[in-house]
Amino acid sequence: MISCSSNVELRRARPLLGTLVEITGLGANGSVVEEALQAAFAEIDRVQRVFSYHDSTSELSRLNREAACRTLLVSDWMWELLTFSAEIFRASAGAFDPVIAPILERAGLLPRNHSSLATDSGTSFADVYFVLPRCVRFGKKLRLDFGGVAKGFAVDRAVDVLIESGVEAGCVNAGGDVRVFGDRDWPISIRHPGQPGSHVPILNLRDGAVATTANYAARRRLRGRWVAPVVSPGSGRPWLGRSSISVCAPSACVADALTKVVALRGAAASRSVLEKFSAEAHVLPSRRGHAPNLSEGLK
Amino acid sequence: MRAQWLYLPAALAASTSGYATTYLSVEQAQSAIFPGATFQTETIALTADQRSAIEKASGVRVRNAELKVWRASTGGWFIVDEVLGKHEFITYAVGLDSGGAVHGLEILDYRETYGGQVRNAAWRAQFSGKTSAAHLKLDDDVKNISGATLSSRHITDGVKRLLATYDLVLKQR
Numbered sequence: 001m002i003s004c005s006s007n008v009e010l011r012r013a014r015p016l017l018g019t020l021v022e023i024t025g026l027g028a029n030g031s032v033v034e035e036a037l038q039a040a041f042a043e044i045d046r047v048q049r050v051f052s053y054h055d056s057t058s059e060l061s062r063l064n065r066e067a068a069c070r071t072l073l074v075s076d077w078m079w080e081l082l083t084f085s086a087e088i089f090r091a092s093a094g095a096f097d098p099v100i101a102p103i104l105e106r107a108g109l110l111p112r113n114h115s116s117l118a119t120d121s122g123t124s125f126a127d128v129y130f131v132l133p134r135c136v137r138f139g140k141k142l143r144l145d146f147g148g149v150a151k152g153f154a155v156d157r158a159v160d161v162l163i164e165s166g167v168e169a170g171c172v173n174a175g176g177d178v179r180v181f182g183d184r185d186w187p188i189s190i191r192h193p194g195q196p197g198s199h200v201p202i203l204n205l206r207d208g209a210v211a212t213t214a215n216y217a218a219r220r221r222l223r224g225r226w227v228a229p230v231v232s233p234g235s236g237r238p239w240l241g242r243s244s245i246s247v248c249a250p251s252a253c254v255a256d257a258l259t260k261v262v263a264l265r266g267a268a269a270s271r272s273v274l275e276k277f278s279a280e281a282h283v284l285p286s287r288r289g290h291a292p293n294l295s296e297g298l299k
Numbered sequence: 300m301r302a303q304w305l306y307l308p309a310a311l312a313a314s315t316s317g318y319a320t321t322y323l324s325v326e327q328a329q330s331a332i333f334p335g336a337t338f339q340t341e342t343i344a345l346t347a348d349q350r351s352a353i354e355k356a357s358g359v360r361v362r363n364a365e366l367k368v369w370r371a372s373t374g375g376w377f378i379v380d381e382v383l384g385k386h387e388f389i390t391y392a393v394g395l396d397s398g399g400a401v402h403g404l405e406i407l408d409y410r411e412t413y414g415g416q417v418r419n420a421a422w423r424a425q426f427s428g429k430t431s432a433a434h435l436k437l438d439d440d441v442k443n444i445s446g447a448t449l450s451s452r453h454i455t456d457g458v459k460r461l462l463a464t465y466d467l468v469l470k471q472r
Contacts (some may be wrong), residue, residue, distance in 0.1 A: 010323055011322055011441070012323070012406070013322050013406035013409065014403065014404060014405070015406070015451035015454040015455060016405060016406070016451070017451075018450060018451055018452075019447060019449055019450060020393070020406065020409070020449050020450050020451055022322075024443075034330075034331075040426075078395075107317075111380065112443075124351070130322070170457045171443055173443055173444070173445075173447075175447045175449065176444065176445045176446045176447035177445070178443055178445050180443075184301070186443055187443065188443050188445050189442050189443065189444050189445070189446075190444065190445050191444065191447075191448070192445045196413065197317065197386065197411070197412065197413025197414070198441060198446060199318065199444055201305055201443075202304065202305055202445075203302055203303065203304055203305060204302075204303040204305070205302050206300065206301040206302075207300050207301065208300030208301070209300075209304060210302070210445045211445065212446030213446075214446055217448035244446060246445060246446070247357040248300065248302040249300070250300045278300070278303060280304075282304055
């Protein structure tokens with residue numbers, strides 16, 4: 001099944017990013033692969049320290065506290081994810097927008113770390129100003145959350161470390177955001193959205209990433225209404241669809257971000273942004289026995 | 300990138316229900332967390348007083364009175380613990396250094412079932428003792444699942460409980 005010549009395969013899992021992160025590495029040398037896995041987990045931990053909303057000492061938390069008051073110099077990773085977010089924000093006409101933190105706080109999906117700080121209404125990512133070479137300022141009082149893209153970013157960084165460390169083929173899976181590399185196909189399953197305990201083989205993936213968004217785990221009632229983590233940035237209304245949306249893209253960061261766009265806009269309306277980022281979407285309906293909707297107009 | 304979407308049969312009956320996978324045996328986790336050390340097993344059964352003290356200190360319920368603990372020859376403790384999520388049953392190992400700080404953590408086994416069996420102790424018991432290295436290759440079910448549901452909060456709570464257990468019970472030994 002494995003087409004490359006590696007004779008060592010190691011799989012490990014650790015709790016990180018609020019979920020379980022599983023890393024598989026294949027290579028010729030056991031201790032090289034072992035060390036590479038260790039280094040990859042450490043890298044994910046570093047990503048968490050930058051972008052965690054829950055951690056009040058993270059760089060993101062500092063940005064959220066201070067960037068409305070002063071221009072801040074940010075780290076390379078923060079700059080990279082902010083500029084990436086701006087690109088997706090523009091390409092998706094605002095469907096992807098990290099400025100949703102206050103909405104998620106009110107929905108009980110994010111902790112109220114900054115509850116003493118008021119935010120302005122009608123804010124969007126267009127109110128985040130980029131000042132070269134690597135500084136950021138918020139033009140209005142707003143708060144960012146990277147929950148829609150940080151896992152994908154962490155997966156990509158972990159893959160970079162595995163490759164640099166000499167792993168020949170591998171797979172990083174952070175709570176369902178998956179990226180694979182190396183000269184082989186990886187079979188990917190997804191949960192049947194109507195029966196999340198069942199796994200449906202959906203994809204053979206080589207050198208790319210897949211992310212899946214669905215509501216079976218996260219949707220809940222709060223004070224008489226439904227809340228869910230994917231929300232429309234404009235209206236604040238949650239996406240309550242029962243289908244499962246998977247997006248394949250060359251990087252996990254892109255796949256992760258675009259699942260939100262496809263959830264909110266639908267696969268057909270997302271076609272041009274998917275194409276722009278060399279991504280594909282697949283929507284799996286929740287009704288048992290229903291033939292799959294092979295993403296209108298796409299693969 | 301090459302993505303080959305698979306044709307899904309109209310019935311979508313596809314799928315297996317339930318999933319179990321093993322990452323490491325206890326011995327492998329011991330040498331991953333404390334390389335080169337030897338281990339001395341200790342039998343520790345928590346008294347009712349110890350259990351409530353740990354619960355009070357950590358804010359986490361103590362489900363098992365029996366600890367699976369080893370002393371590492373290089374100093375420190377190796378503990379195997381288990382946590383239950385809504386549909387998941389996870390065993391994991393934590394290494395504490397001689398100061399009681401977390402030195403390493405590895406997941407040993409992950410098991411998932413949506414039938415409610417997770418809450419059934421007899422169901423869980425069928426898995427104990429199945430973590431020797433010899434079993435790993437045979438029983439291993441490997442899946443790459445996109446779209447997971449798991450929050451790692453239970454594991455984080457488990458570690459909190461173990462740190463309190465160190466403070467109140469292991470440190471004194």
